[in-house]
Amino acid sequence: MKTIKRVLEPKFKWGIAGLGNFAVNSIIPAIKGLRRSRITAVFSHSFERAKEVAGLFSIKEYYDDFEKFLSSDFDAVYIASANQYHYDQVIAAAKAGKHIICEKPLALNSNQAEEMIRVCEENNVKLSVGYVQRFHPLTRKAKEMIDSGLIGQPVIINVSQSFDYPPNQNFRYQKENGGGALRDIGTHCIDLLRFFGGEIEQIEGYLDNVIYKSEVDDFVVATCKFKDGGYGNFYASFCIGKPINRIEIVGYKGTIIIENLIGKRLDYAKLIINKVDETKKAFRMKANKLQNLIKNFQNALNENEPLLVNGYDGLINLKLIEEIEKSAAAKRISRNMS
Structure with missing residues (x-):
């Protein structure tokens, strides 16, 4: 034996x-x-x-x-x-x-x-x-659909992510710690815009304290223009009582919607496809995005798998954050002078 x-x-x-x-x-x-x-x-x-x-x-x-x-x-x-x-x-x-x-x-x-x-x-x-939101299977499925031409050339991409984070969430409200809705939540929105729409050539936005008065923003809204054509919008917030988490990619031939990538209903995401010439289709899936990111990282080291998020993604997203902050500051100065 x-x-x-x-x-x-x-x-x-x-x-x-x-x-x-x-x-x-x-x-x-x-x-x-x-x-x-x-x-x-x-x-x-x-x-x-x-x-x-x-x-x-x-x-x-x-x-x-x-x-x-x-x-x-x-x-x-x-x-x-x-x-x-x-x-x-x-x-x-x-x-x-x-x-x-x-x-x-x-x-x-x-x-x-x-x-x-x-x-x-x-x-x-x-x-x-x-940037874990890239790693949900439905996010990647949506990207494949866009790249295949399923909905045609994307015309506009809208990303909405908001929570109710009151000021007792100290680390999110510390300016010296890079706090604020833009840097805490908006950075995910920027990453998703780049993931679906490609690199961004122009971006501007507004920062505000709509509900919670503090040294950092509790709300950000921004608009961008993609290098390869099309536009993007996002808003991110600490001050909306019922969390909103939605991505909408609108193309000439149809629309893809992704909901619930983050939130208390952990990772039960929904993908909706609404084509001009077809009935609407919907998919639901649960996945551990963070675990998928970690697996990709390990496989990149052990098996030469492509690293799906690298340091340059972090750098580019930071540069776009800084552009939004500059444009928001300029708008405040202009408003105060008028």
Whole structure:
């Protein structure tokens, strides 16, 4: 009788930096749910928090010293720290030879992002950014339909994403931490506009405090022109009581609508196709977008799969954010002078 030996695949080892709610409720469970992945170390500026989370998920190593954390044995780090720490932590991780997924926005400004990309390239490490909404299967299905010409040339793309985040959500309302509706939610909208419509040649917008008065915006609306033709709009908000999450791609031959990519009804997305010469079709699907992003990142390292979001996506999105902020500031100055 022959004995069949099972060859165990080596696990891809992760470190997690930043242990807020998103890391604990989403990132860590997503990685632990992947057969070929494991988390070997976590980092928090609070030693007690690091110890608590490590115990919760049976992770052996926990640190409140970032350099010691980087000396631990793992292949890549998911940086989910507050925005103000992204720059220093990505630079340090790259110099330590760790591959990196960094939460969005990549940095506080485009100058920082350019330096982060340069250091990653110099140290031959991959850099991705947490633009998870590209990774829902229905998002990708819609993109394939657009590219196939199903709805003709896109004329306009509208993206709406809003939540009720009152000012007690402190990190979202801290200017020094890159807070505000534009940088927190609008960055996803910009990424989706680029994903479906291609690169943007012009963009302008308005920032406002419609409901919640603070040092950062609770509402943003913007309009753009795509290099390959067509237009895009988006609004993002902290101040709408019932969350709205909708993408509408309008072409000459029809319209594609995607709903519920994010929100409390986690990942039960809906895709609607409404062609001029056909009856309406609809699809529903549940998927773990974050897990798909992480799988793509691991496959890019292990199997040379194309990396679907890279550091340059984070840089371009930041430059577009800065253009919106400039145009909004100019409009405020003009309004005050009139």
